[in-house]
Amino acid sequence: MEPARPAFVPDPSASRETMETLQREIAATATFSDDFGFDPAAVSTADTHTLDAITDDRTATSPSHDDQPIVVGVDQAFLDDRAVGAIVAFRGGEVIERAHAVVDLEFPYVPGLLSFREAGAILAAFERLDVEPDLAVFDGSGRIHYREAGLATHMGVTLDLPAVGVAKGLLCGAPQRSLDDLSEGTRVAITADDSVETADDTDTVIGYALQTRQYDSGNRYINPVYVSAGHRVGSETAADLVERLCNGYKLPEPTRLADSYADEVKRDHDD
DNA sequence: GCGACAG
DNA sequence: ATCTTGTCGC
Numbered sequence: 001m002e003p004a005r006p007a008f009v010p011d012p013s014a015s016r017e018t019m020e021t022l023q024r025e026i027a028a029t030a031t032f033s034d035d036f037g038f039d040p041a042a043v044s045t046a047d048t049h050t051l052d053a054i055t056d057d058r059t060a061t062s063p064s065h066d067d068q069p070i071v072v073g074v075d076q077a078f079l080d081d082r083a084v085g086a087i088v089a090f091r092g093g094e095v096i097e098r099a100h101a102v103v104d105l106e107f108p109y110v111p112g113l114l115s116f117r118e119a120g121a122i123l124a125a126f127e128r129l130d131v132e133p134d135l136a137v138f139d140g141s142g143r144i145h146y147r148e149a150g151l152a153t154h155m156g157v158t159l160d161l162p163a164v165g166v167a168k169g170l171l172c173g174a175p176q177r178s179l180d181d182l183s184e185g186t187r188v189a190i191t192a193d194d195s196v197e198t199a200d201d202t203d204t205v206i207g208y209a210l211q212t213r214q215y216d217s218g219n220r221y222i223n224p225v226y227v228s229a230g231h232r233v234g235s236e237t238a239a240d241l242v243e244r245l246c247n248g249y250k251l252p253e254p255t256r257l258a259d260s261y262a263d264e265v266k267r268d269h270d271d
Numbered sequence: 272g273c274g275a276c277a278g
Numbered sequence: 279a280t281c282t283t284g285t286c287g288c
Binding site: 076078109110111112114117118139140141144145150151165167168169170171172195226 | 275276277278
C-alpha cells in the first residue's frame with residue numbers, strides 16, 4: 001500500500017524545527033478514538049478455525065479466514081548504515097504475507113524523532129505489501145510522545161491505517177502508580193507530563209503500561225510494555241488489542257514474527 | 272549544571 | 279537498535 005497522505009512522509013533532510021512542526025500537524029490530524037471496520041474481539045493470535053474444526057467439519061475441509069481482520073506487525077533491524085523494514089501480515093492466526101525493504105539510513109537516532117530515521121524502510125516495505133491491513137502494530141510509541149506523534153502515529157496517519165504502538169521503554173509521560181511487580185493483565189494509565197507539549201491537560205491519558213506477561217513466582221520480574229494509540233484507535237482499545245495479540249508472551253505475535261523476519265532478512269542480505 | 276531519553 | 283556466554287527458572 002502507498003501513503004494516503006504523501007505530504008506527511010518524513011523528510012530526513014529537513015531541519016529539526018520542520019520535523020517538529022510536521023509532528024504537530026500529524027498529531028492534529030490523528031484520530032485517537034476507534035475508527036475501524038472490524039470486530040476487536042475477532043483479533044486473535046489463535047487460529048479460530050482450528051478450534052472450530054473440532055465441532056464443525058465444514059471448516060476442517062477448507063480453512064478460510066476471509067472474515068477475519070488482517071493485522072500486520074512492523075519491525076526494524078539495522079546493518080551498518082542501512083535499515084531493514086519488515087512486515088508480517090496475519091489473518092486468523094496465520095501468516096498470509098511478508099514484505100521487507102532495505103534502505104540507506106540518512107538520519108541518526110534522536111529521541112522524539114524516530115520516524116525520521118525509520119520511516120523510509122517502513123514505507124518502502126508497505127509499498128511491497130499486497131494485502132490491505134486492517135490494523136498495524138508498530139514497535140515504538142504512538143501517542144506517548146512529546147508532540148503525541150510517535151512512530152505509530154506518524155505511520156498510521158501517513159498511511160491512514162488504524163495503528164497502535166508497542167514500546168519496551170517509556171519515552172515520556174507519568175505512570176499513575178508504581179510499575180513494579182505488576183501481575184499479568186494489569187494496566188496502568190500513563191498521563192501527559194510537562195514534556196508533552198501538545199496535551200491540553202497534564203493528566204490526559206496518552207497510553208498504558210500493560211503487563212502482558214509475568215512469572216507466577218520467583219524473584220524475577222518482567223517489565224510491562226507501553227501501549228499507545230497510533231491512529232484511528234482509542235487508548236483503551238489499543239491496550240485491549242495488544243492484550244489479545246500477546247497470548248502468554250511479552251510482545252504481540254505479529255511483532256515477534258516481524259522481529260525474527262527482520263533478522264532473517266539481515267542474515268540473508270549479505271552483500 | 273543534572274537527569275531523561277521509543278529504536 | 280547492536281555487540282555477546284552463560285545461566286537461572288519454569
